[in-house]
Amino acid sequence: MTDLAAKPDVRPANSHFSSGPCSKRPGWSLEGLSDAPLGRSHRAKPGKAKLAEAIDLTRKVLEVPEDYRIGIVPASDTGAVEMALWSMLGARGVEMLAWESFGKGWVTDVVKQLKLEDARVLEADYGELPDLATVDFSxxxxxxxxxxxSGVRVPNGDWIPADRQGLTICDATSAAFAQDLPFDKLDVVTFSWQKVLGGEAAHGVLILSPRAVERLETHTPSWPLPKIFRLTKGGKLIEGVFRGETINTPSMLCVEDYIDALNxxxxxxxxTGLRNRADANLKVLADWVEKSGWADFLAVDPATLSNTSVCLKITDPDILALDDAGRAAFAKSVAARLDREGVAFDIGAYRDAPSGLRIWAGATIEADDLKTLTAWLDWAHASEKANLSQAA
Known part of the structure; x- marks a missing residue:
């Protein structure tokens, strides 16, 4: 019989630990969005001004070089990545790196949809990275x-050469605003503001280096491009997209919310402030993992450990002794118990990932709430394990 931990007396002030859409910023309220130009055209002066403000603030906070273009695009980070893949690939071979669900999704697009025969796929299991030293940057x-x-990130940009011939196309959706992105090593950067800044869904951001712009203006894909992906006209970049003249109609309420988060x-x-908050949050979880006795990070190498989407595996020997279905059911039961208690919402592992838990630790989360959560994690684990013993 498992010793049952006492139920904690204190609950997190904020129980929103979902990895997307993520928690709103501390102190957020609907009243903060009262300046949104609702009921107005996004092409009218107020709408254009708001979109331009969002782009300018993105550049300032994310420290994007002045010669890089920033555009707000439809369909979240997925739309931004797809726009880059469909518009830019095909000029030369392509290296596809995949070590978790979304990277594998981009492999499917390139290999099965675009059908690029000169695509090479470098894969790694969940928790690990491919061998970055083998990447061909021609x-x-x-x-x-x-x-x-997977909760695994590349540790830095040192593996990317400055004299690369090809473009680097980086899906940075849960890294932007929390981790160092060396823009001199990145030609295309995409993200959704629903991640680290806790913005509302459905909009993506596309950042292009001068090299990426050159590719767009000199390369015509062999496949047809839907209107929503077109970034050039007559062989020239559509500059308006990067001044707030969006390709389709954006939600001005969502834009206002993004501006609020950026401010x-x-x-x-x-x-720096955002990164420090995420790093402090990761330390809270790392300190707890070290003494938990039943959980560990999915990331194998500590240097690759994410400070935003923290993925945990259950290492309790009694649970590891179960079959795959049993381990998955146990992890889900822990997450479900915390959900019922109103303590932590949406912390189950991603559907394609190994069973376990996934806790958002980005900058909009308070460290004190994570500290409080760790006691509940121990309680939920002990409670579900006791149920398992009784059922045996």
Whole structure:
């Protein structure tokens, strides 16, 4: 029989630990969005001004070089990545790096949809990275910076040469605003503001280096491009997209919410402040993992450990003795118990990932809430294990 931990007396002030859409910033309220130009055209002066403000604040907070273009595009990070893949690939071979669900999704697009025969796929299991030293940068390279579903990130940009011939296309959706992105090593960067800044869904951001713009203006794909993916006209970049003239109609309420989050980020110290908060949150979880006795990080190498989408595996020997279905059911039962208690919402592992838990630790989360959560994690584990023993 398992010793049952006492039920904690204190609950997190904020129980929103979902990895996307993520928690709103501390102090957020609907009243903060009252300046949104609702009921107005996004092409009218107020709408264009708001979109341009969002782009300018993105550049400031994310520290994007002045000669890089920033555009707001439809369909979240997925739309931004698809726009880059469909518009830019095909000029040379491509290296596809995949170590979690979304990276594998981009492999499917390139290999099965675009049918690029000169695509090479470098894969790794959940928890690990492919051998970055083997990447061929004479080709285009497509990769995620931070694996949202595995909790594994590339440690830095040192593996990317400055004299590369191909483009680097980086899905940075759960890394932007929390991790160092060396823009001099990145030609295309995409993210959704629903991740680290806790914005509302359905909009993506596409950032292009001068090299990426050159590719767009000199390369015509062999496949037809839907209107929503077209970034050039007459062989020239459609500059309006990067001044707030969006391809399709954006939600001005969502844009206002993004501006609110960016202003908060600026107030707390910009990128440094955001990164420090995420790092402090990761330390809370790392300190707990070290003494938990039943959980560990899915990431194998500590240097690759994500400070946003923290993925945990259950290492309790009694649970490991179960079959795959039993282990998955146990992990789900722990997450479900915490959900019922109103303590932690949406912390189950991603559906394609190994069984376990996934806890968002990005900058909009308070460290004190994570500290409080860890006691509940221990309680939920002990409670579900006791149920398992009784049923045996």
């Amino acid at each position: 080709k285009d390279v497509v990769f995620t910076w931070n694996g949202t579903t 908060w980020a600026d107030r707390i110290g910009g990128l």
